[in-house]
Amino acid sequence: MNPAQRGAGSASGPPERPPSRSVTVPEVRAAKGSGRRLVMLTAYDCPTARLLDAAGVDLILVGDSVGNNVLGYDSTLPVTMDEMVHHTKAVVRGTRRALVVADMPYLSYQTGRRDAVRNAGRFLKEAGAAAVKIEGGARRAGLVRALVEAEIPVMGHVGLTPQSVHLMGGYRVQGKRVDEARALVEDARALEDAGIFSLVLEGMPEAVGRMITDATGIPTIGIGAGRHCDGQVLVFHDLFGLNPGPLPRFARRYADLAGTITEATERFIADVRGGAFPAEAETYSSPSPVAGGGRPDR
Ligand code: KIV
Numbered sequence: 001m002n003p004a005q006r007g008a009g010s011a012s013g014p015p016e017r018p019p020s021r022s023v024t025v026p027e028v029r030a031a032k033g034s035g036r037r038l039v040m041l042t043a044y045d046c047p048t049a050r051l052l053d054a055a056g057v058d059l060i061l062v063g064d065s066v067g068n069n070v071l072g073y074d075s076t077l078p079v080t081m082d083e084m085v086h087h088t089k090a091v092v093r094g095t096r097r098a099l100v101v102a103d104m105p106y107l108s109y110q111t112g113r114r115d116a117v118r119n120a121g122r123f124l125k126e127a128g129a130a131a132v133k134i135e136g137g138a139r140r141a142g143l144v145r146a147l148v149e150a151e152i153p154v155m156g157h158v159g160l161t162p163q164s165v166h167l168m169g170g171y172r173v174q175g176k177r178v179d180e181a182r183a184l185v186e187d188a189r190a191l192e193d194a195g196i197f198s199l200v201l202e203g204m205p206e207a208v209g210r211m212i213t214d215a216t217g218i219p220t221i222g223i224g225a226g227r228h229c230d231g232q233v234l235v236f237h238d239l240f241g242l243n244p245g246p247l248p249r250f251a252r253r254y255a256d257l258a259g260t261i262t263e264a265t266e267r268f269i270a271d272v273r274g275g276a277f278p279a280e281a282e283t284y285s286s287p288s289p290v291a292g293g294g295r296p297d298r
Contacts, residue, residue, distance in 0.1 A: 040057065040233035042060070059098055154197065160174050173224070213228050
């Protein structure tokens with residue numbers, strides 16, 4: 001467990017987790033050029049984080065995509081700081097090894113450096129995350145500096161940035177024109193100069209993902225940015241088949257949990273309605289009616 005993830009505590013106390021060797025921010029930064037390809041997945045709750053962590057992912061992102069994937073919003077824009085802190089706390093409780101990165105939600109940092117430091121600080125101090133992620137390019141450089149000065153490691157995020165959905169006119173692949181591609185490279189360099197330790201590249205042509213990866217000394221973690229990034233990230237619900245409808249082009253479904261859950265639920269319904277659940281093995285027996293309110297054996 002690294003010191004940042006141990007958390008500095010809060011009124012409700014620090015997150016408690018057993019000690020183990022954790023992935024650290026310097027280790028992630030050092031992955032650049034080392035041949036180690038970083039693996040990041042999103043998670044929004046404790047049991048999911050526990051599974052991903054035990055399976056060996058390097059980083060867990062508590063994405064503001066919790067809005068679309070868990071909370072039923074149409075976009076990430078309505079997600080609040082309190083919602084993000086709540087989900088980040090749960091993820092940290094389930095994580096022993098992976099580096100937990102908390103996503104700064106819309107308007108938690110765009111309103112100024114003071115707000116940004118206070119809100120980002122909550123993720124480290126209250127929730128026990130090790131780092132935060134913010135969206136946006138060169139115009140966020142000052143903000144990144146302020147966060148790093150406050151001892152907060154920052155992951156950048158450029159390209160298709162979902163919090164800019166209205167400015168972009170939809171969720172559109174970015175950097176298709178040469179001038180846009182160059183601007184993205186400049187964005188990445190400006191963020192690196194400001195002190196980010198890694199950079200998410202989302203929704204851009206593979207060639208642009210490669211240009212940025214080659215032009216920077218920090219690891220790039222791609223989602224829809226092609227094969228040449230230093231790592232890859234996917235959203236949990238896409239990877240495990242929990243989102244209805246067609247997958248985005250860049251995602252791959254590794255399991256059909258929606259199918260598994262639906263099939264298991266249908267069997268449970270049939271068993272309850274048909275009287276097959278519970279069976280004798282799933283009931284408590286007693287020679288005489290149980291007296292008092294004692295807790296039954298498990
Ligand atoms: O919120 C999120 O899930 C993200 C990933 C797409 C990188 O920002």
